[in-house]
Amino acid sequence: MPIAIALVVLTLGSLLFHVVSPWWWTPIASNWRYIDDTITITFWITGCVFTAVVLFMAYCAYRFRHRPGLVAAYEPENTRLERWLAIGTGVGVAAMLAPGLLVWSQFVNVPAGATEVEIVGQQWQWGFRLPGADGKLGASDSQYVTADNPLGLSPTDPNGQDDVILVAADLHLQLGKPVKILLRALDVVHDFYVPEFRAKMDMIPGTTTYYWIVPTRVGAFDVLCAELCGYGHPYMRGRVVVDTETAYQAWLKNQKTFAQTYDPPHKEAGL
Known part of the structure; x- marks a missing residue:
């Protein structure tokens, strides 16, 4: 139970930090607001994954805590779970890379007359x-x-x-x-x-x-x-x-x- 509570507090504290802390960027002074947008997308994706993973760990620590007479099941492989994890990870990485590739294309294509x-x-x-x-x-x-x-x-x-x-x-x-x-x-x-x-x-x-x-x-x-x-x-x-x-x-x-x-x-x- 203490471990589960600590993980929940860690998650809530991280979310609260990003909401109320003045850590955000300085005011922009160029045309590259796309960089800010790309980083924001990355934060949303990684933040959702972080929150889901840590809360799942808290749930597991509580749900499968030691109790008299409870025996753990040994399951070294789960093809279905591994498939969904691979697909989810691939979609998340692609979602983070795609905006960056689009911005990079603009970043190095210099307009005429510069x-x-x-x-x-x-x-x-x-x-x-x-x-x-x-x-x-x-x-x-x-x-x-x-x-x-x-x-x-x-x-x-x-x-x-x-x-x-x-x-x-x-x-x-x-x-x-x-x-x-x-x-x-x-x-x-x-x-x-x-x-x-x-x-x-x-x-x-x-x-x-x-x-x-x-x-x-x-x-x-x-x-x-x-x-x-x-x-x-x-x-x-x-x-x-x-x-x-x-x-x-x-x-x-x-x-x-x-x-x-x-x-x-x-x-x-x-x-």
């Missing part, structure tokens, strides 16, 4: 790159990384000369405009995560991953690294600022381009 913005992660800071007047990002490679070229842009690519370089500074995005987020890491695996955007993805050294967002709320939002990347991982912080079009253009005019900041070796040698 502006490309590159996020570069390295131990333990963020670097950002925006296209210049030509609207194109130049080529980059880790072999080009130097103190004057921290993001590794190709010095010979004309498309990169007007790229806006931001290191240890805020990234500004324009309200209501789709943005393709290109993700690149220079050393180990990182993960660019803005909780209010509900969108994140691992940054793998040697490759470029991506997703897209539409900022929907003006404000400043913290950037976190959501992948353990060394002892400085907790301090790998940044900030994304979402501006109106007027404020964004005013900010962009005050930023320096790659051509203005890069000092190639031959200049240092006086050649």
Whole structure:
């Protein structure tokens, strides 16, 4: 009886926690409410299964408790029960996976006209790159990384000369405009995560991953690294600022381009 009561209390306490606790997400600031919806569906399914299983355990603990003269029946297999459990589990898993697959398809299919913005992660800071007047990002490679070229842009690519370089500074995005987020890491695996955007993805050294967002709320939002990347991982912080079009253009005019900041070796040698 104490075990049965404890299981019932555990179930009721878990349900009450999810109803009254302020654990829920921060207000969303992008178009990815679908992520919230998918997680909510997952919580409903797993919550119903959790409640049913624990209450069934409580029932069994009470119904089949030890009593004088009661003998347990040995039944190692029950084909009918196993079949229903397999079918029920399969339906539950499919119900959780299907919304995620639909959202993933939208997550990686970037709409036409989206502006490309590159996020570069390295131990333990963020670097950002925006296209210049030509609207194109130049080529980059880790072999080009130097103190004057921290993001590794190709010095010979004309498309990169007007790229806006931001290191240890805020990234500004324009309200209501789709943005393709290109993700690149220079050393180990990182993960660019803005909780209010509900969108994140691992940054793998040697490759470029991506997703897209539409900022929907003006404000400043913290950037976190959501992948353990060394002892400085907790301090790998940044900030994304979402501006109106007027404020964004005013900010962009005050930023320096790659051509203005890069000092190639031959200049240092006086050649």
